[in-house]
Amino acid sequence: MLAPPRLVFRAVTFTRWLHLVMATVLAAVCALVHPGLSGLGTRQAAWLLVTPVPLLVASAMVPAVRLSEGVQAQLLLFPGARDGGTPASRSASWGDRWRTALWLVLRYELGVLTAFLSVWVPPLTWGLLRSADGGRGPGPAPWWPTGESRWYALLAPLPPALLLAFVVAAGAALAAAAKALLGPSAAERLAALEERTERLLEHNRLARELHDSVGHALTVAVVQAGAARAAGSAEFTEQALAAIEETGRHALEDLERVLGILREEAPSAAGRPTLADAERLLAAARGSGAQVTSEMSGAVATVPGPVSREGYRIVQEALTNVVRHAGPVPVSVRIAVRERVVELDIRNALPKAGGAAWDSSGGSGLRGIRERAALLGGEAEAGAHEDGWRVRAVLPLG
Structure with missing residues (x-):
């Protein structure tokens, strides 16, 4: 005083x-x-x-x-x-x-x-x-x-x-x-606080999308390039380059969309990939050497936009972690659309060196998976399961 x-x-x-x-x-x-x-x-x-x-x-x-x-x-x-x-x-x-x-x-x-x-x-x-x-x-x-x-x-x-x-x-x-x-009145202060909170949440979401999309593209590109060099096959090199090109193109599209939002341009949800586009993730993982099997059940195309988009990112992050940490191992991806929820189940074998491929409690990728599920009112878990690794998420449709 x-x-x-x-x-x-x-x-x-x-x-x-x-x-x-x-x-x-x-x-x-x-x-x-x-x-x-x-x-x-x-x-x-x-x-x-x-x-x-x-x-x-x-x-x-x-x-x-x-x-x-x-x-x-x-x-x-x-x-x-x-x-x-x-x-x-x-x-x-x-x-x-x-x-x-x-x-x-x-x-x-x-x-x-x-x-x-x-x-x-x-x-x-x-x-x-x-x-x-x-x-x-x-x-x-x-x-x-x-x-x-x-x-x-x-x-x-x-x-x-x-x-x-x-x-x-x-x-x-x-x-x-x-x-x-x-x-400002109490109502105006509350509205300003809600707007600021929404803006921070949007920035966090964009950061997660950049991490998932760009991180996935870079991981696939690095693995494909290393595999092509080790294989010494012109045919395999051609396939690897095509996979790198396609993955990089999708990553650039995501990057341009996110930068457009950061420039305060009108955000377009139409350009964001959904679970209906999950095949591109499976193809990229296969091109990196992973032995991917998939199963889709239910009306995937009718899943609400926010749930479908966040579900795509969860599958993307799970497959990125497989390619990055486990390498060319068998992977199973199951997407099941039920009456009230969407269940995502991604399992992979551990590399022959043994041991867990990554810590279930750490890493921004796994944390981002849990945050995405929580924001939709669902839940997600990741960890060792039987003789491999499992990422499971349940997202409500309501």
Whole structure:
């Protein structure tokens, strides 16, 4: 917490003071219209606290007024703020309008009081100093000091100190009110939070897709190139190059689609592969030397888009892990569409060296499989099974 001297002499204290006093322009206009500055007495001055209120409420109904007040508050109440302040925006609902009206009235009332003290405190201080020196007070108001007393000199610093304390307190109160009344409502903050959460989830999904698609393509390309070099057969080399070309083409399509989304272009789900395109994964795995057998049952083409797309990525990651860690081993892929769920079952033999091919608890690929299944309300598991390795996922269709 700042000490009082530092709090008083900060630049923000004086910008808030200016913001408060600016609100009295309307009071000055009303006083000029009636009764005029020359005829302004105590009673008329008190009415100035009430007279402009209907006009303030009416002006708050204009959506642009909220934007104007938000800009002023940001510049004068929160100068140089990075993580504070009030984001300026137009009124989007009647709730925004009524909160703007409350803000205008509060700012006006505090501003009139601040202006009154700012005008009368200097003469009062001067009167105390003159009375301490044997002079007379500057006016007939009942609070002016009368008589002669050296003690008035000790009281002279008190009015300016109280004025500064009031300005600091009023400025802080107005800043807090600006955040509550000019800032986003609870519903708007919730909507912004939900939008940010959705954006983060989308980025995580895109990261998983890049990992699965590009990682799969690179794995297939590396394995195919190594197998072609070891085989020394022109025919096998031709097949390997064709498989690398096809896998690379699909990876480039996925990469272009993901980059388009990151550029905030309209995302197209139509270009994303689904379980109906799983044959391309099986062909790529076979081209890498794996002995793949497949079984599909049920209406794969009727699986809902999100489930079918995520299911494709799960099969892709499972086959990528087989090619990368186990090599040319027998693999069985089963895709079963039942009444309420899609069941994916990918099994492979372990390499002859023995042992588990990879740790079931680690690796971003297996973690991504579990996350994909969980986001759809399903479940996935991976680990040693009988004499091999098994990845199984159950995705609900609802």
